[in-house]
Amino acid sequence: xxxxxxxxxxxxxxxxxxxxxxxxxxxxxxxxxxxxxxxxxxxxxxxxxxxxxxxxxxxxxxxxxxxxxxxxxxxxxxxxxxxxxxxxxxxxxxxxxxxxxxxxxxxxxxxxxxxxxxxxxxxxxxxxxxxxxxxxxxxxxxxxxxxxxxxxxxxxxxxxxxxxxxxxxxxxxxxxxxxxxxxxxxxxxxxxxxxxxxxxxxxxxxxxxxxxxxxxxxxxxxxxxxxxxxxxxxxxxxxxxxxxxxxxxxxxxxxxxxxxxxxxxxxxxxxxxxxxxxxxxxxxxxxxxxxxxxxxxxxxxxxxxxxxxxx
Amino acid sequence: xxxxxxxxxxxxxxxxxxxxxxxxxxxxxxxxxxxxxxxxxxxxxxxxxxxxxxxxxxxxxxxxxxxxxxxxxxxxxxxxxxxxxxxxxxxxxxxxxxxxxxxxxxxxxxxxxxxxxxxxxxxxxxxxxxxxxxxxxxxxxxxxxxxxxxxxxxxxxxxxxxxxxxxxxxxxxxxxxxxxxxxxxxxxxxxxxxxxxxxxxxxxxxxxxxxxxxxxxxxxxxxxxxxxxxxxxxxxxxxxxxxxxxxxxxxxxxxxxxxxxxxxxxxxxxxxxxxxxxxxxxxxxxxxxxxxxxxxxxxxxxxxxxxxxxx
Amino acid sequence: xxxxxxxxxxxxxxxxxxxxxxxxxxxxxxxxxxxxxxxxxxxxxxxxxxxxxxxxxxxxxxxxxxxxxxxxxxxxxxxxxxxxxxxxxxxxxxxxxxxxxxxxxxxxxxxxxxxxxxxxxxxxxxxxxxxxxxxxxxxxxxxxxxxxxxxxxxxxxxxxxxxxxxxxxxxxxxxxxxxxxxxxxxxxxxxxxxxxxxxxxxxxxxxxxxxxxxxxxxxxxxxxxxxxxxxxxxxxxxxxxxxxxxxxxxxxxxxxxxxxxxxxxxxxxxxxxxxxxxxxxxxxxxxxxxxxxxxxxxxxxxxxxxxxxxx
Numbered sequence: 001x002x003x004x005x006x007x008x009x010x011x012x013x014x015x016x017x018x019x020x021x022x023x024x025x026x027x028x029x030x031x032x033x034x035x036x037x038x039x040x041x042x043x044x045x046x047x048x049x050x051x052x053x054x055x056x057x058x059x060x061x062x063x064x065x066x067x068x069x070x071x072x073x074x075x076x077x078x079x080x081x082x083x084x085x086x087x088x089x090x091x092x093x094x095x096x097x098x099x100x101x102x103x104x105x106x107x108x109x110x111x112x113x114x115x116x117x118x119x120x121x122x123x124x125x126x127x128x129x130x131x132x133x134x135x136x137x138x139x140x141x142x143x144x145x146x147x148x149x150x151x152x153x154x155x156x157x158x159x160x161x162x163x164x165x166x167x168x169x170x171x172x173x174x175x176x177x178x179x180x181x182x183x184x185x186x187x188x189x190x191x192x193x194x195x196x197x198x199x200x201x202x203x204x205x206x207x208x209x210x211x212x213x214x215x216x217x218x219x220x221x222x223x224x225x226x227x228x229x230x231x232x233x234x235x236x237x238x239x240x241x242x243x244x245x246x247x248x249x250x251x252x253x254x255x256x257x258x259x260x261x262x263x264x265x266x267x268x269x270x271x272x273x274x275x276x277x278x279x280x281x282x283x284x285x286x287x288x289x290x291x292x293x294x295x296x297x298x299x300x301x302x303x304x305x306x307x308x309x310x311x
Numbered sequence: 312x313x314x315x316x317x318x319x320x321x322x323x324x325x326x327x328x329x330x331x332x333x334x335x336x337x338x339x340x341x342x343x344x345x346x347x348x349x350x351x352x353x354x355x356x357x358x359x360x361x362x363x364x365x366x367x368x369x370x371x372x373x374x375x376x377x378x379x380x381x382x383x384x385x386x387x388x389x390x391x392x393x394x395x396x397x398x399x400x401x402x403x404x405x406x407x408x409x410x411x412x413x414x415x416x417x418x419x420x421x422x423x424x425x426x427x428x429x430x431x432x433x434x435x436x437x438x439x440x441x442x443x444x445x446x447x448x449x450x451x452x453x454x455x456x457x458x459x460x461x462x463x464x465x466x467x468x469x470x471x472x473x474x475x476x477x478x479x480x481x482x483x484x485x486x487x488x489x490x491x492x493x494x495x496x497x498x499x500x501x502x503x504x505x506x507x508x509x510x511x512x513x514x515x516x517x518x519x520x521x522x523x524x525x526x527x528x529x530x531x532x533x534x535x536x537x538x539x540x541x542x543x544x545x546x547x548x549x550x551x552x553x554x555x556x557x558x559x560x561x562x563x564x565x566x567x568x569x570x571x572x573x574x575x576x577x578x579x580x581x582x583x584x585x586x587x588x589x590x591x592x593x594x595x596x597x598x599x600x601x602x603x604x605x606x607x608x609x610x611x612x613x614x615x616x617x618x619x620x621x622x
Numbered sequence: 623x624x625x626x627x628x629x630x631x632x633x634x635x636x637x638x639x640x641x642x643x644x645x646x647x648x649x650x651x652x653x654x655x656x657x658x659x660x661x662x663x664x665x666x667x668x669x670x671x672x673x674x675x676x677x678x679x680x681x682x683x684x685x686x687x688x689x690x691x692x693x694x695x696x697x698x699x700x701x702x703x704x705x706x707x708x709x710x711x712x713x714x715x716x717x718x719x720x721x722x723x724x725x726x727x728x729x730x731x732x733x734x735x736x737x738x739x740x741x742x743x744x745x746x747x748x749x750x751x752x753x754x755x756x757x758x759x760x761x762x763x764x765x766x767x768x769x770x771x772x773x774x775x776x777x778x779x780x781x782x783x784x785x786x787x788x789x790x791x792x793x794x795x796x797x798x799x800x801x802x803x804x805x806x807x808x809x810x811x812x813x814x815x816x817x818x819x820x821x822x823x824x825x826x827x828x829x830x831x832x833x834x835x836x837x838x839x840x841x842x843x844x845x846x847x848x849x850x851x852x853x854x855x856x857x858x859x860x861x862x863x864x865x866x867x868x869x870x871x872x873x874x875x876x877x878x879x880x881x882x883x884x885x886x887x888x889x890x891x892x893x894x895x896x897x898x899x900x901x902x903x904x905x906x907x908x909x910x911x912x913x914x915x916x917x918x919x920x921x922x923x924x925x926x927x928x929x930x931x932x933x
Contacts, residue, residue: 096443102428117724118742118758120428120446120464132718134781135742135760136429138446138464138501153742153760153778154813156464159445159501162522162540170496170518170536185792190760190781190815191465191835193501193523193541207792211784212815212837213502213855215523215541225792229784230815230837231855231873233524233542233559248855249873249891251542251560251577266873267891267905269560269578283578284606295906297612301919301926304612307619308929407754413739431740431757431775447740449758449775449812467775470756470812473833473851481807481829481847502776504812504834504852524813526834526852544835544853544870562853562871562888580871580889594889595917608923615923618930 001177001199002030003093009061009075012042015092016085018063022075028061031089033200033219035237035255042089044082083165087175090199094177097123097141110147122158128184140196146184152212154191157182161198161218161236174198176218183207189214189230205242217254229266241276251283312488312510313341314404320372320386323353326403327396329374333386339372342400344511344530346548346566353400355393394476398486401510405488408434408452421458433469439495451507457495463523465502468493472509472529472547485509487529494518500525500541516553528565540577552587562594623799623821624652625715631683631697634664637714638707640685644697650683653711655822655841657859657877664711666704705787709797712821716799719745719763732769744780750806762818768806774834776813779804783820783840783858796820798840805829811836811852827864839876851888863898873905 009026013019029040034050037043037059044063045054054062055071063077063086070076079085103109103121110129115121119133122140127133128147137151140158145151157180164171178197182188182204189212196202197219204210205224214228217236222228224242232246235254240246244258247266252258259276269283281288320337324330340351345361348354348370355374356365365373366382374388374397381387390396414420414432421440426432430444433451438444439458448462451469456462468491475482489508493499493515500523507513508530515521516535525539528547533539535553543557546565551557555569558577563569570587580594592599631648635641651662656672659665659681666685667676676684677693685699685708692698701707725731725743732751737743741755744762749755750769759773762780767773779802786793800819804810804826811834818824819841826832827846836850839858844850846864854868857876862868866880869888874880881898891905903910 098425099427099446102446114720116721116742118429118447118740118760122446134762135721135724135744136447136740136758136778138429140445140464150782152781152815153762154447154465154502154776154815156447156501156523159463159523160461160498162500162520164520164538171520171538173498187782187795189784190778190817191502191524191776191813193463193465195501195523209784209786209793212778212781212817213524213813213835217541227786227793229857230839231542231853235540235559248857249560249871253577266875267578267889293613294609297616298609298916298920300616301612301923302915304615304619304926305919305922308926409736410738410757413757429740429758431738433757447758449740449756451756451775465776465813467758467812467834470774470834471772471809473811473831475831475849482831484809502813502835504774504776506812506834524835528852542853546851546870560871564888578889604924605920608927609920611927612923615926615930 001032001090001093001197003028009077012061012089013077016063016077016079016088018077018079018085020075020077021067021070022061026061026075028075031086031093031199032059033198033237034059035239036200036219036221042077042086044086046082083174084172086199087172090175090177094142099123099141104141116153134190140180142178143180143182143196145182146186146206148185149182150187151182152188152190152192155188156193157188158196159193161195163198163218163236178202178219180204183224186210192216195236211248223260312343312401312404312508314339320388323372323400324388327374327388327390327399329388329390329396331386331388332378332381333372337372337386339386342397342404342510343370344509344548345370346550347511347530347532353388353397355397357393394485395483397510398483401486401488405453410434410452415452427464445501451491453489454491454493454507456493457497457517459496460493461498462493463499463501463503466499467504468499469507470504472506474509474529474547489513489530491515494535497521503527506547522559534571623654623712623715623819625650631699634683634711635699638685638699638701638710640699640701640707642697642699643689643692644683648683648697650697653708653715653821654681655820655859656681657861658822658841658843664699664708666708668704705796706794708821709794712797712799716764721745721763726763738775756812762802764800765802765804765818767804768808768828770807771804772809773804774810774812774814777810778815779810780818781815783817785820785840785858800824800841802826805846808832814838817858833870845882 007028010024031042042061043059063082104123107121107125112130116135120138127145131149134153138156160176163174183206185207188210192214194216195218208226211230215233220238222240228246229248232250234252239257241260243261245263249267252270256273263279265281268285271284279288282291318339321335342353353372354370374393415434418432418436423441427446431449438456442460445464449467471487474485494517496518499521503525505527506529519537522541526544531549533551539557540559543561545563550568552571556574560578563581567584574590576592579596582595590599593602629650632646653664664683665681685704726745729743729747734752738757742760749767753771756775760778782798785796805828807829810832814836816838817840830848833852837855842860844862848866850868851870854872856874861879863882865883867885871889874892878895885901887903890907893906901910904913
């Protein structure tokens with residue numbers, strides 16, 4: 001998420017009420033998730049396990065709960081509760097705005113685009129040209145839809161990330177202030193749910209096609225020309241490269257990468273990154289030819305058993 | 312389901328046209344499902360296998376298709392078709408009422424609660440304070456939502472139980488007259504479906520968090536501070552105790568209990584009750600460490616096979 | 623899909639700009655999918671592997687990308703791109719029509735049918751008598767719903783087939799011009815998605831009952847008195863015969879047949895046709911008793927392993 005203007009480190013520290021390490025006029029351009037953060041942006045980290053990763057990331061400002069040495073050319077925001085203070089920033093820059101109208105006055109809708117009845121189009125949504133948005137679709141605030149996109153009924157763009165921190169008094173929610181970006185020529189089936197980024201974007205790449213009832217988590221990047229079949233669930237912060245095919249009811253764990261052109265068979269459970277260009281199957285997923293051999297082998301157990309017992 | 316006033320046994324017998332055993336002025340307070348029935352209420356039973364369970368339950372009145380001995384302090388309704396006669400009572404006390412308005416005049420909505428566009432809020436629904444109900448949500452008749460609840464777009468509260476009796480002439484549906492209760496601080500993701508109770512309540516406990524596209528069956532009780540990931544399906548009459556975590560695409564069979572603090576890994580299929588405090592995996596689900604060993608062992612089959620053949 | 627009148631072969635060839643083989647006044651009644659095509663109708667075929675099947679089908683006209691010998695009593699349309707030219711016909715006979723109203727003026731709704739708020743009912747939809755259509759349901763153009771049907775909130779009838787042809791410049795979509803037919807006494811749960819046929823019909827047979835969040839692909843035929851539990855996904859062109867039971871989270875591959883009265887246990891993955899009257903389990907699914915033995919056998923591997931190692 002880019003801020004509406006460049007803020008200074010001091011201004012940001014004042015918003016969240018924290019100390020800072022670095023020049024008070026150090027420029028801060030925005031805030032983001034660690035797997036996609038860019039120079040000028042803030043990331044947060046509150047677990048020692050990830051300190052190093054955050055400090056060495058592309059982020060220029062690290063919101064952290066320890067007074068560590070500040071890396072060269074960067075700045076720190078020192079806070080007891082980076083999680084809560086990151087929420088303060090999200091709330092400051094992207095507060096939830098209720099909408100009186102089914103189609104917000106601040107939504108921009110391109111020429112030739114058809115919006116069927118009973119849709120909700122939120123604040124600052126941009127939809128390109130020659131799209132077809134079927135009835136009963138929900139496109140929440142700030143989402144961006146390209147040209148020649150088709151979205152089927154019941155689909156929701158821009159629901160919140162499923163991300164909580166356990167506190168003694170109950171769960172604290174990580175606020176979502178990011179967007180969903182749907183690139184040109186994408187088609188999304190009926191009753192899909194695409195969560196928006198926490199501060200970054202959830203992206204469906206150009207010409208990718210999603211079947212019905214697919215779930216895509218926050219800050220996930222789906223490449224171009226992917227095919228994803230129904231009931232597949234993709235967790236948050238996943239990177240799916242171009243031309244990947246996921247068959248039905250596949251589940252994908254958060255934070256992994258699926259290489260270009262990989263194919264994952266139906267009902268597989270992907271628990272780690274997958275190399276490009278190969279075909280996978282099973283839960284947990286392995287290369288399909290290995291898994292198929294394994295399944296064939298299981299059928300041999302009775303005769304193994306008989307041999308063993310026969311001795 | 313509690314009746315609007317105390318009825319007499321005779322009055323109830325007249326509604327369904329059945330005989331009764333017990334004092335004609337025996338007080339009847341309501342009707343309920345057997346796993347949550349309370350004194351004063353009716354349960355029904357039509358299969359000899361469950362007679363004993365029904366007669367020994369907390370129910371004060373048993374609607375039954377056999378002239379059994381009446382337990383001390385209880386009453387019986389004797390009927391050839393308890394299933395159909397239970398439906399008569401549901402229809403009498405909770406007939407379906409159509410709604411002209413998107414937000415029923417009889418719905419009560421608390422202070423500070425935001426209802427986004429295109430929602431349906433049915434008759435006698437109560438929503439607490441400071442809730443956020445996103446666009447295109449459906450909350451059917453009689454559902455109760457607490458304070459500080461968030462419900463995302465496309466979600467449906469109060470669809471009917473999936474429960475039919477096979478008759479020679481076709482399926483007879485068990486009517487749903489119960490409610491969905493969503494307690495304080497719950498968050499429910501996008502496009503979830505929560506069936507209402509048949510005559511009791513389907514409950515989502517305080518501070519529990521549901522991801523997108525989750526299915527919860529009728530009369531299921533979800534405890535407090537549970538986390539449930541997307542595409543998980545929970546059948547009817549399940550008891551999920553507090554602080555349970557269910558990862559994505561888990562399936563849970565009807566009528567079982569999942570103990571406090573249990574964790575179930577993604578894509579598991581739970582076919583029986585699970586003890587508290589443990590971690591489970593697989594379909595059918597077993598303790599994760601046992602299941603993991605099993606998966607590792609399967610990889611040994613080829614070398615076992617080679618050894619056997621080598622002899 | 624039947625055309626509004628009988629067309630001549632020559633007229634059809636002119637619409638798509640192709641050559642034809644056969645009498646120019648050869649009567650053409652409609653177009654259809656190969657597994658349900660009837661005499662008088664067109665099918666298309668563009669892969670040599672399926673030429674024979676198409677030429678020997680019941681179709682009277684074959685749209686094909688090779689100048690083959692014309693079977694007796696039939697006609698051919700010769701085209702370089704049968705896929706694209708089939709789309710031209712779909713577009714000609716069933717162009718998408720946008721809808722200004724939530725309930726189209728051309729929709730017919732039977733006596734005693736209740737349509738709850740916020741539904742979308744498209745052009746030329748026909749709904750029978752005494753149906754209950756809950757809030758936020760979408761019924762797209764040309765769908766046909768019988769009598770005494772119940773459809774729960776969030777469900778979508780008539781989304782498009784998930785069917786694309788890979789071209790160097792991107793995916794070409796196979797247009798959907800077909801219908802969804804819901805027969806009498808069917809009940810469909812909340813947030814189901816039923817794709818319409820490409821040119822034929824997707825059919826849910828009389829008295830069948832679908833739970834929530836079920837996906838049914840294009841041109842699939844579900845028989846009478848079937849029971850299908852939640853989160854089950856059925857691909858396109860599947861034939862499910864009468865009285866089949868599918869438990870929760872089952873996945874079914876395209877183009878297969880599930881025999882009458884078959885039962886498929888939860889989370890199974892059906893990758894081939896299943897015989898009638900049997901019970902199945904697993905992914906890939908096999909007869910349940912075989913699969914159960916297999917699962918029991920896997921538990922023996924550790925003792926097999928110990929014996930082998932002990933030698």
